[in-house]
Amino acid sequence: MKLRLTxxxxxxxxxxxxxxxxxxxxxxxxxxxxxxxxxAMSGLEGTLSGKGASSxxxxxxxxxAKFQEANPGVTVNYSPDGSGAGREAFMGGGVDFAGSDRAxxxxxxxxxxxxxxxxxxxxxxxxxxxxxxxxIFNVEGVxxxxxxxxxxxxxxxxxxxxxxxxxxxxxxxxxxLPDLTITPVHRSDDSGTTENFTDYMHVxxxxxxxxxxxxxxxxDSGEAAKGTSGVVAAVTNGVGTIxxxxxxxxxxxxxxxxxxxxxFFGPTAEDAANAVANSPVEEGREEHDLAxxxxxxxxxxxxxxxxxxxxxxxxxxxxxxxxVKAYLGYIASEDGQNDxxxxxxxxxxxxxxxxxxxxxxxxxx
Amino acid sequence: MASTETGxxxxxxxxxxxxxxxxxxxxxARLGDKVFRNLSTGSxxxxxxxxxxxxxxxxxxxxxxxxxxxxxxxxxxxxxxALPFAFGTVWASFLSMLFAVPVAIGIALFISHYAPRRxxxxxxxxxxxxxxxxxxxxxxxxxxxxxxxxRPLYVWLADNFGDLPVLGWFFAGPVSGTGRTILTAAMVxxxxxxxxxxxxSREVFxxxxxxxxxxSLALGATRWEMIRQAVLPFGTPGVVSACMxxxxxxxxxxxxxxxxxxxxSVISFELLTPSNPNTIAGNIAxxxxxxxxxxxxxxxxxxxxxxxxxxxxxxxxRWILASRKEFSGAN
Numbered sequence: 053m054k055l056r057l058t059x060x061x062x063x064x065x066x067x068x069x070x071x072x073x074x075x076x077x078x079x080x081x082x083x084x085x086x087x088x089x090x091x092a093m094s095g096l097e098g099t100l101s102g103k104g105a106s107s108x109x110x111x112x113x114x115x116x117a118k119f120q121e122a123n124p125g126v127t128v129n130y131s132p133d134g135s136g137a138g139r140e141a142f143m144g145g146g147v148d149f150a151g152s153d154r155a156x157x158x159x160x161x162x163x164x165x166x167x168x169x170x171x172x173x174x175x176x177x178x179x180x181x182x183x184x185x186x187x188i189f190n191v192e193g194v195x196x197x198x199x200x201x202x203x204x205x206x207x208x209x210x211x212x213x214x215x216x217x218x219x220x221x222x223x224x225x226x227x228x229l230p231d232l233t234i235t236p237v238h239r240s241d242d243s244g245t246t247e248n249f250t251d252y253m254h255v256x257x258x259x260x261x262x263x264x265x266x267x268x269x270x271x272d273s274g275e276a277a278k279g280t281s282g283v284v285a286a287v288t289n290g291v292g293t294i295x296x297x298x299x300x301x302x303x304x305x306x307x308x309x310x311x312x313x314x315x316f317f318g319p320t321a322e323d324a325a326n327a328v329a330n331s332p333v334e335e336g337r338e339e340h341d342l343a344x345x346x347x348x349x350x351x352x353x354x355x356x357x358x359x360x361x362x363x364x365x366x367x368x369x370x371x372x373x374x375x376v377k378a379y380l381g382y383i384a385s386e387d388g389q390n391d392x393x394x395x396x397x398x399x400x401x402x403x404x405x406x407x408x409x410x411x412x413x414x415x416x417x
Numbered sequence: 418m419a420s421t422e423t424g425x426x427x428x429x430x431x432x433x434x435x436x437x438x439x440x441x442x443x444x445x446a447r448l449g450d451k452v453f454r455n456l457s458t459g460s461x462x463x464x465x466x467x468x469x470x471x472x473x474x475x476x477x478x479x480x481x482x483x484x485x486x487x488x489x490x491x492x493x494x495x496x497x498x499a500l501p502f503a504f505g506t507v508w509a510s511f512l513s514m515l516f517a518v519p520v521a522i523g524i525a526l527f528i529s530h531y532a533p534r535r536x537x538x539x540x541x542x543x544x545x546x547x548x549x550x551x552x553x554x555x556x557x558x559x560x561x562x563x564x565x566x567x568r569p570l571y572v573w574l575a576d577n578f579g580d581l582p583v584l585g586w587f588f589a590g591p592v593s594g595t596g597r598t599i600l601t602a603a604m605v606x607x608x609x610x611x612x613x614x615x616x617x618s619r620e621v622f623x624x625x626x627x628x629x630x631x632x633s634l635a636l637g638a639t640r641w642e643m644i645r646q647a648v649l650p651f652g653t654p655g656v657v658s659a660c661m662x663x664x665x666x667x668x669x670x671x672x673x674x675x676x677x678x679x680x681x682s683v684i685s686f687e688l689l690t691p692s693n694p695n696t697i698a699g700n701i702a703x704x705x706x707x708x709x710x711x712x713x714x715x716x717x718x719x720x721x722x723x724x725x726x727x728x729x730x731x732x733x734x735r736w737i738l739a740s741r742k743e744f745s746g747a748n
Contacts, residue, residue: 106706
């Protein structure tokens with residue numbers, strides 16, 4: 053515990069330093085902002101523990117550092133043990149909040165299911181972390197590529213095997229496509245990135261990509277690599293390669309824009325946030341339970357990973373309720389979203405969705 | 418096994434003529450003797466206990482997966498799941514030994530019998546240093562340097578040998594676009610086991626009795642003939658032991674394989690395609706973070722399979738060695 057606290061302190065110090073180094077002008081406003089919020093929350097004390105998705109770990113690290121900086125009396129812990137472990141711990145009452153790459157299903161989220169929540173209370177699924185997944189490629193002489201979902205799925209399904217295929221050329225006028233074998237690279241480990249990407253292909257191009265969404269790549273063909281870094285390395289070092297990876301890790305590689313009918317979107321924070329904001333909340337949910345029915349074909353960039361913060365609508369033990377509200381409130385705030393975007397490369401929530409999330413957090417009792 | 422043998426000889430010692438002497442002269446039991454005997458007996462026992470503890474852990478946690486209904490298992494029926502990995506483990510290790518053993522013996526002989534003393538010493542240090550490189554570094558090297566480097570060679574191999582009758586089984590295309598095939602993984606493994614085999618072989622070769630070597634040379638043998646007549650027969654058991662240690666590392670290597678290899682769940686002898694059989698250890702590293710419930714048991718059960726494979730390979734090697742003891746120059 054002590055070590056973690058020291059690490060968090062060190063990190064916040066480092067953040068402060070880098071912020072100073074980056075731009076003197078913004079440091080002042082930053083300091084003013086955190087100073088203001090610390091005054092408002094200075095009364096908070098205690099320890100908050102969370103567990104769950106590793107996808108938002110670097111964002112959580114940032115949030116924790118900034119939050120503890122503003123509230124010296126508070127210790128927040130987040131252990132990135134995986135979404136499943138997070139949901140399990142939340143149900144068992146072992147943590148105050150959880151992080152998860154998917155929302156609770158309506159069957160899971162019934163009143164009184166969690167030992168943590170008050171009698172008759174249910175869990176809020178709060179989308180707080182949106183991360184675009186970039187389609188990266190490495191073809192000599194090609195730096196821009198527009199693909200329809202069908203063509204993208206065809207490439208990863210192994211049906212389109214050469215870069216000079218007519219289907220690719222159709223949406224890329226003026227781009228000189230070489231006669232080169234396509235090497236699609238996928239993740240060899242079980243991953244939420246794969247699950248969201250296969251879901252995207254399944255939803256938008258179900259005729260071509262016939263597999264269901266799955267964290268494990270369903271096919272035996274194609275190239276596989278371990279982790280985001282492995283895929284990026286394989287695509288970078290390979291010949292005629294294409295793969296998918298968290299947009300913040302794409303580095304210098306060229307990225308594909310996907311879409312239809314001349315309307316193509318890249319994995320920018322704005323387009324990703326729009327796709328999420330343009331998706332409806334799942335039907336049949338309780339008020340403030342913001343499980344998003346992600347519309348992959350919505351206006352915007354649909355290949356995104358949405359991670360949720362899971363909290364109770366009402367806590368059985370009210371001791372930490374204020375802490376949860378303050379912490380989640382900061383996460384969902386404009387500052388919190390921008391902080392995560394800076395360090396983790398996530399896409400800040402669109403205003404409309406952020407207001408809904410804030411309203412939900414305000415209603416926590 | 419070795420401990421029972423030494424136990425037998427020490428028991429048979431008092432039967433010797435020296436027995437009389439021992440009965441008349443009562444040796445003083447010195448503290449050092451006592452401490453050392455207990456220390457070594459304790460160490461010998463400890464390693465057996467550790468091994469037994471590991472085996473118990475593996476068996477205990479494997480049973481739920483092995484007895485469960487295949488429907489309930491996260492990764493499907495156990496043997497269908499484990500078989501490609503078992504094959505991949507043995508295949509990758511075999512290939513890596515194919516690369517590593519000749520080179521390692523060559524280096525060991527060079528250091529022990531060919532190189533000038535000063536160069537030999539320096540070279541020995543360098544080789545030992547290789548053993549200290551973490552496997553993650555080898556993995557990064559494999560994925561970033563070796564794989565792109567060997568890919569053109571793979572394309573050439575597939576072009577020239579891919580259509581031939583027997584060689585086609587191994588060198589058929591399509592060639593991986595990144596070069597991260599089982600052949601590359603085997604090369605990385607070979608580099609990793611090289612220092613182990615080299616270091617032990619070198620020490621064994623240096624132990625060759627000077628008289629054997631000089632006798633051979635005196636009869637007019639060239640240096641190579643001397644090595645064949647005196648050094649290699651004397652060193653064979655040691656070299657085999659070295660290879661077993663190296664093989665152990667190759668069979669169990671996790672991180673480098675997980676990083677370098679482009680795995681799929683297939684059984685295939687093809688060396689150049691993107692779909693390669695994964696190894697057991699590599700698969701555990703990839704699947705463990707997201708495994709839950711019986712899936713964890715299932716992965717541990719594949720670990721048990723690896724344990725059994727390692728044991729079987731080792732015992733086979735010992736058996737072969739024992740059955741050929743009479744030909745060894747060491748006796």
